[in-house]
Amino acid sequence: MPQMNMIQALNSAMDIMLARDPNVVMLGEDIGYFGGVFRVTDGLQRKYGEHRVLDTPIAEGAIVGAAIGMGVNGLRPVAEVQFADYIYPACDQIFSELARLRYRSAGDFWAPVTIRTPCGGGIRGGQTHSQSPEGIFTHVCGIKVVMPSTPYDAKGLLIASIEDDDPVVFFEPKRLYNGPFDGDANKPAVPWSTHPKGEVPEGYYTVPIGKAEIVRKGSAVTMVAYGTMIYVCEAAAKALGIDAEIIDVRSMVPLDTDTICTSVRKTGRCLIAHEATRFSGFGAELSATIQEECFWDLEAPIGRVAGWDTPYPHAFEWEYFPGPLRVAAALKAVMEAA
């Protein structure tokens, strides 16, 4: 099977969908002729033409607003927001319109829009190229929210998102574009070819939205994470020699409560990890849900480890990032609590 990094996998997903469905269109800043600042849409305009892969003005709100109208008129738009940090100008169109259109029109109108956006830190991006705002979107009913952590999942989930008749906000953990990353910036970069899920079929396939994945079986504790933090969790568990079961949430909305809670009921302990700021982050919902469902099986408080409740500072990138040290400390606390 071919090896792909996450950029290639995402590109392949879009290539396939542009070819399969004449109603699929792409739009976003610098995505066309240039191929995107992360090169995720490289070559697509050349292949499908500038009427299918549109360069747009720099106006995220307008991009989503126009995509909604396109969706209502039978197209299946894939909009790119260049960085998740720049999605806020589109909040009103996402929250008030995209998420609610089907509901308010009793199913008569809807817009199958996918919004792709790179998120997360670790690329020296400072406070406006490092954010993880996924938690905000999970509170808005009517949109699905996903984040892959491997090239294989990235491609399968993106195809599933484009085909989904509900709107999807698709977060791409940009630090994973070129390889899995366990949070230790001093180690040499690892390419995707070293990872089993760097093997990606050429053709069409989907990874269903709404299903978490157990990426490591274990019995001592359940670690719940997504995106970059999967690898940090793996590294931390390994460093401590703890037999952790690690779950990649993948789909925040809808959330696969079953997979997560089944695991926690088994292990009795749970640590939740994300890069986003901790307070009111998606970890809070995970913790609350797990606590409600698994209370009687819990042997220790559910732990949360996350970014600090500050912006992402340029000079302190690695002190900010919830790396292996912080996760290991939190894991230890969860294991030792009694």
Add this chain to the structure above:
Amino acid sequence: MPQMNMIQALNSAMDIMLARDPNVVMLGEDIGYFGGVFRVTDGLQRKYGEHRVLDTPIAEGAIVGAAIGMGVNGLRPVAEVQFADYIYPACDQIFSELARLRYRSAGDFWAPVTIRTPCGGGIRGGQTHSQSPEGIFTHVCGIKVVMPSTPYDAKGLLIASIEDDDPVVFFEPKRLYNGPFDGDANKPAVPWSTHPKGEVPEGYYTVPIGKAEIVRKGSAVTMVAYGTMIYVCEAAAKALGIDAEIIDVRSMVPLDTDTICTSVRKTGRCLIAHEATRFSGFGAELSATIQEECFWDLEAPIGRVAGWDTPYPHAFEWEYFPGPLRVAAALKAVMEAA
């Protein structure tokens, strides 16, 4: 002491601050000559002039953007967003700018902006005049988030917010403007004159941001809520004859974890209630925090009761609203869990 409803109390707070501090200005849609669609700013323009109380174009993003600039130039702007449902066009200016300015400029620039906005349902407002988006704002570091539940607190917290050098998003539960409301729409309306905190001093005073209040002492369970839900919690506990300790959060950011957790440690049980949609709502953070801090004292899972994860539908207002029946059922579940 004079009796005030919440509208009068808020108006009095602004009146006092406009008089005390020549740098306080108000801006918003219909707030000037007209006095606001809920009449909260009634008479202020007449008294302080149209250069202190400004009618604005209908552009929430611009209102906040301009308020930031005013704040940087030494004014202390109080911006009104006519309904919390219409705050999303201002998300970028709030999240990326207002919340981060002090941080990114290392304390050299900051804007002491207060954003007032009516929230919540129960006034037949349908899906775009009933929302409770407070949870979203609590995830953005750098802004304070408050919601009063009585005229007394409304006035004291608003004065504290205006005087605060950090930005504050001030939610006004509009169903409480004219009286406490326990969620039973069939009962006759109750005026604020029946409530001890409908007594409001004429003059200046503050209620500190960051302090929760125990509104009812009790020993069987801790109910944590804010805004309208305070009264629903009271009614539900009373209906079931349960000796609940009821805590009004008042300030979501910063959160008074001490008051809340001390209570839960004492009672061993906890129910959290809010009107906002449940998934990833502020209740999730409350639940996660309480679970982390009080795990060993919990005798039952922490419960959450909230709005359904759907938009607020016009025809089903009372089936949507988490009224006394739903809260009582949740309370019963928390009490009976063992």
Add this chain to the structure above:
Amino acid sequence: MPRRSRLHIPQHHSRPGEEPDFSYLETSPAGAVARPDVNARVRDIGNLSVDLVRVLDDNHVAVGQWNPHLEVQDLQIGLRHMLLTRIFDERMQRAQRQGKTSFYMRCLGEEAVSVAQGMALRPKDMLFPAYRNQGLYVVRGRPLVDLMCQLLSNTRDMCKGRQLPVMYHWAEGRIFSISGNLTTQFPQAVGWAMAAAIKGEDDIAVSWIGEGSSAEADFHHAMLFASVYMAPVILNIVNNQWAISTFQGFAGGEQRSFAARGPGYGMAGIRVDGNDFLAVHAVTQWAAERARTGAGPTLIEHVTYRGAAHSTSDDPARYRPKDDYEKWPLGDPVSRLKNHLIALGEWSEVRHQALARELEVHVTESWKEAVQYGTLTDGPRLNRDLMFQDVFKEMPEQLRKQREQLRTEQGV
């Protein structure tokens, strides 16, 4: 306050108790403005955004190049649609006062905008209205009963009880869902039009906002995308002079016409007498042809007046003179078309009265039928389970559970 503020504050021209003063309004005589080719370059037709296109003169005669030369029958249909819209509005306003519905919004004085435009467009053109465009539903023939059921949130409500009254939609009729959030439909209409162009179809999109709503970011978004991609769209600003309590100066109308925004974005802009049925029809036809032939989008500013309160929740006596609507210099669209038809010898007061009675009966009959399907307060009511549908295409587990919880809570 002691400080000498130098901030300019837009000034209302007349306040409660004062004489209505419309001296600020710049108009052109009927027939005075030339009609350019639909392919004219934006830079050559800047005057259209400043002058005022008018067809009906003071003697009720249609004059000038913009006269659309409509058939008498079409004029009579237009009159009927406008009158029906007005009578419907009055009746629904009463229904709200009687507590049958929670809310209503009239379009008194602005009927020509929706009716003339609706008639100038093709049935497959897609409409993205604001909340004061009920005339579009009348033109496209949606039964009044259906609209009333929406107002009543009853068992036949097209919105299944989810929307505030007046937030209609009609997929087959190609009228988009109305949001409570102002202006959001404007860039959506542009996106719809872009999709039509991408697909090589020649339907156009048309959208409406109030002049107050033009302040929102989405106005700019729509203008920009329409201009950059030359989208086949007509963007309308209905300048009825008021946005709840603030007059059009607070939306930027004091310094320049709203139509002038068009040329600013490299787009045709036309300022039209919004109470002149013929003029509105004519500029719409022009803009539609321009869009359909690929010559680009048009921004139309309709100069009109909000005759009634903003909504049933509003009290305009607090902020404007009581009799201002009667003093509005551009008159009333219904009377003006009526007088034109009378001047043509194709109408009379007697026929007008008869028509009014007929339409009143129609509205009353429709109402009687609609309330049978329930009102907000009296049954039959929609099934509450509907509340959980359509959040997603398929109901996720979580909502299924919440539905069960509600059933239990309500003891069903």
Add this chain to the structure above:
Amino acid sequence: MPRRSRLHIPQHHSRPGEEPDFSYLETSPAGAVARPDVNARVRDIGNLSVDLVRVLDDNHVAVGQWNPHLEVQDLQIGLRHMLLTRIFDERMQRAQRQGKTSFYMRCLGEEAVSVAQGMALRPKDMLFPAYRNQGLYVVRGRPLVDLMCQLLSNTRDMCKGRQLPVMYHWAEGRIFSISGNLTTQFPQAVGWAMAAAIKGEDDIAVSWIGEGSSAEADFHHAMLFASVYMAPVILNIVNNQWAISTFQGFAGGEQRSFAARGPGYGMAGIRVDGNDFLAVHAVTQWAAERARTGAGPTLIEHVTYRGAAHSTSDDPARYRPKDDYEKWPLGDPVSRLKNHLIALGEWSEVRHQALARELEVHVTESWKEAVQYGTLTDGPRLNRDLMFQDVFKEMPEQLRKQREQLRTEQGV
């Protein structure tokens, strides 16, 4: 694709491997545009937004009504500031390539905008720049060392390590903090100006965005509020023809000038040769006086060219011809001012070389000092505790705990 799309797609004029083609650029001869009174009515000066104000002619002579008649000394200072800006840029670009900083952005070819404007304003006027306005810091005299320390995120970084390189600020120098989010400073500048007007102070606010950034909602917000309240503000669009990879047509520049948005909003709009130091100075003076005297805001479009890559993360060879900057019809701002001074007999190649060497030494010395305070990779480093400060004015308990947690984690 088989479908016959009718969507208009803005067309780049030349692509990699092609001859640079600037035939799309509309210019006016130097001196051709009349200078109106600063109190002129917007509707009477529409031409300013379409023509191109130019002062320096092809013989390096200053001509026409817009000639600001600056003292020779000021011209020499202007030249010095522009040259210093350029040399600073080159050195910092190299530092990034050497891995000393994470990121850099040059303003090659656009130096006249910031320098001439900075010099035409008063020291107390408040500046809200974009990321390509480093010239403002040079004009206002911020030591280069301070800027370098920001680029290095070192112990003397004015941002305490929190911002990406080039996101400077300077409270005493009245230069606002740069956000990573485009255009957000535009309405903030208007708010600042409104506050000045409310307080009756006569300082004005000035803000800059790129032409690409004018697509954002905040552009509209700024224009609207500036126009409605006639705020004392100058809003600048630096049209350097490129927004990363998309040329100005994708921001709406294909149909109409950006300056034309001004009159659309009822605001003065001026299109100026952004590489003509004298013209930029003159229009800025005009707009500043207009603002200061209460006659309203001005939108200025600077027609210029982005000579370098967008940033150190960009590779323009992917989307434009390699030699396009040399072919730009409006030349280079440094050479043009230099040649003007030589034509005046007040400068020479020899003096120019000497100045360049002097400035290079100054930059090198500054750099040597700056790196002593640390670089991104080598110490000394800022105290990590700083990460938790300034989120709020006073650190809340929660952040205090997180600070402790980090100390423990790092074994301090």
